[in-house]
Amino acid sequence: MQQDRQRKIRELFDEYIEMYAARDERLTERFSHNFSGYAGSGAALIQSRDEWIKITRRDFSQVPGRIRIEMLDLSLQELCDDVVMATAFFHIHLPSGGHLLSREVARLVLVFRLEAGEWMIVHSGISVPYHSAQADEIYPLQSLQEENSTLQALVDERTEALQESQAHYRLLMEDARDVLWRADPRLNIIYISPADERLRGFRADEVVGRHVFDMFTDEGIALVKGLLKHKALTGDPSEKDEFLTFEVEHRCKDGRLIWGEVTSKLDLDAQGKIIGYHGITREITERKALEEQVRQLAFYDPLTHLANRRLLVEHLDQAMSASKRSHRRGALVFLDLDNFKTLNDTHGHAVGDLLLVDVAKRLRACVREADTVARFGGDEFVVLLSELGTQADEAAAQTAAVAEKIRVHLAEPYLLQAATVDPQATAIEHRCTASIGVALFDGHEKSRGDVVDAADAAMYKAKEDGRNRIGFAPCPVAAA
Numbered sequence: 240m241q242q243d244r245q246r247k248i249r250e251l252f253d254e255y256i257e258m259y260a261a262r263d264e265r266l267t268e269r270f271s272h273n274f275s276g277y278a279g280s281g282a283a284l285i286q287s288r289d290e291w292i293k294i295t296r297r298d299f300s301q302v303p304g305r306i307r308i309e310m311l312d313l314s315l316q317e318l319c320d321d322v323v324m325a326t327a328f329f330h331i332h333l334p335s336g337g338h339l340l341s342r343e344v345a346r347l348v349l350v351f352r353l354e355a356g357e358w359m360i361v362h363s364g365i366s367v368p369y370h371s372a373q374a375d376e377i378y379p380l381q382s383l384q385e386e387n388s389t390l391q392a393l394v395d396e397r398t399e400a401l402q403e404s405q406a407h408y409r410l411l412m413e414d415a416r417d418v419l420w421r422a423d424p425r426l427n428i429i430y431i432s433p434a435d436e437r438l439r440g441f442r443a444d445e446v447v448g449r450h451v452f453d454m455f456t457d458e459g460i461a462l463v464k465g466l467l468k469h470k471a472l473t474g475d476p477s478e479k480d481e482f483l484t485f486e487v488e489h490r491c492k493d494g495r496l497i498w499g500e501v502t503s504k505l506d507l508d509a510q511g512k513i514i515g516y517h518g519i520t521r522e523i524t525e526r527k528a529l530e531e532q533v534r535q536l537a538f539y540d541p542l543t544h545l546a547n548r549r550l551l552v553e554h555l556d557q558a559m560s561a562s563k564r565s566h567r568r569g570a571l572v573f574l575d576l577d578n579f580k581t582l583n584d585t586h587g588h589a590v591g592d593l594l595l596v597d598v599a600k601r602l603r604a605c606v607r608e609a610d611t612v613a614r615f616g617g618d619e620f621v622v623l624l625s626e627l628g629t630q631a632d633e634a635a636a637q638t639a640a641v642a643e644k645i646r647v648h649l650a651e652p653y654l655l656q657a658a659t660v661d662p663q664a665t666a667i668e669h670r671c672t673a674s675i676g677v678a679l680f681d682g683h684e685k686s687r688g689d690v691v692d693a694a695d696a697a698m699y700k701a702k703e704d705g706r707n708r709i710g711f712a713p714c715p716v717a718a719a
């Protein structure tokens with residue numbers, strides 16, 4: 240019997256809740272004539288059924304749509320045979336978008352009493368903890384709902400804008416030709432954009448987790464280490480947010496090397512501690528090739544690829560300054576081919592060119608990598624020897640040995656194969672010597688010009704003395 244009653248009350252309660260949620264006018268029929276209750280947050284006690292009906296209608300008109308009641312708990316308490324108290328805890332979801340009216344739990348207490356064989360509601364108390372009801376206010380659902388939908392519209396608008404900007408950003412990151420990357424404080428890559436795969440062929444998962452240096456050549460690693468060390472030693476702490484830009488060769492998956500210009504910056508936390516690095520790498524292989532071409536045109540002889548007069552002069556200035564500091568002497572060796580004109584006149588300019596190219600090769604083979612071999616113009620060549628002995632005779636002896644080696648090598652026969660359509664054409668054998676003039680320097684000379692003039696004069700003297708010989712300028716060289 241008790242169970243039946245409880246089931247009945249539960250059904251009535253569910254029905255009440257359903258009608259309340261559906262904003263169903265018939266709900267009012269359930270109230271007893273001897274009704275009392277608390278409206279809104281429980282602030283105002285309603286003494287009559289009619290007043291409660293009025294209030295409920297106002298509440299319903301505020302929010303016409305169906306609301307959703309999310310029941311969390313319902314308990315029934317039998318106060319006596321014909322009085323049962325039902326207490327429920329629940330969340331109220333607003334009609335638009337199912338948003339919660341309040342994050343806190345609402346409580347509804349309904350007291351049912353058997354009146355003439357029917358269970359009627361004699362008391363109702365509701366507590367919805369959004370705020371206390373004002374004097375003439377029941378559930379300020381409408382204003383909350385409006386507020387909520389305004390906020391929701393704003394959230395939707397912002398979300399859309401954010402998604403759009405994220406999509407743009409992603410597009411930029413993914414479509415950009417430049418590689419964007421981030422690294423942790425130990426320089427291990429933690430993010431790399433897809434441009435790297437297009438550029439170097441490595442998938443992002445093959446790069447993430449690897450050290451930044453894995454991308455570079457050994458020379459590149461040395462360069463970057465040097466830069467970082469220099470920055471750490473000399474860097475002003477206030478310059479921590481400055482960009483560091485450098486050019487470095489990068490390894491590709493297929494073994495190619497490409498040039499990249501890296502612009503990187505530190506990531507700092509609020510205390511200024513380094514928490515990582517980020518940057519952009521731009522491929523500059525073409526630009527480097529162009530720069531190299533320009534350098535070649537500006538500083539190298541196009542026929543022999545030896546240094547030209549301009550580069551030789553630069554190197555001579557450097558060698559003279561170094562000599563002054565280190566006290567190690569240097570020498571300028573001037574050469575002019577003997578009777579070169581005859582070859583040109585007999586076999587043509589093209590064959591003459593072949594000889595000049597061959598001479599250049601032989602000269603290079605006679606000296607160390609650090610020495611400069613230049614073509615001064617026509618059939619004139621210059622060799623700059625540096626880091627010789629500190630004593631004049633020692634330096635003179637070293638230079639004489641190199642000059643003699645050059646003289647002997649250049650005097651060996653040349654086989655000049657001119658480019659011709661005739662497959663039978665045989666190579667031209669030619670003999671050619673050079674007259675050589677040497678001037679030693681120790682950096683204390685009045686000018687670079689004095690050294691050049693002295694070597695030139697010594698070469699002319701050698702020519703006058705019968706060619707294929709070496710002449711030494713007086714030491715120290717005489718001022719012009």
Ligand SMILES: Nc1nc2c(ncn2[C@@H]2O[C@H](COP(=O)(O)OP(=O)(O)OP(=O)(O)O)[C@@H](O)[C@H]2O)c(=O)[nH]1
Nearest residue numbers: 575576577578579580581583588589591592617618
């Ligand atoms: N094939 C070729 N010849 C050049 C080039 N530049 C200059 N010459 C020629 O080199 C020759 C230089 O001649 P000289 O040094 O004056 O005379 P030489 O015949 O070498 O005689 P000596 O120097 O007195 O032994 C000239 O015939 C120039 O036309 C070049 O780029 N290619």
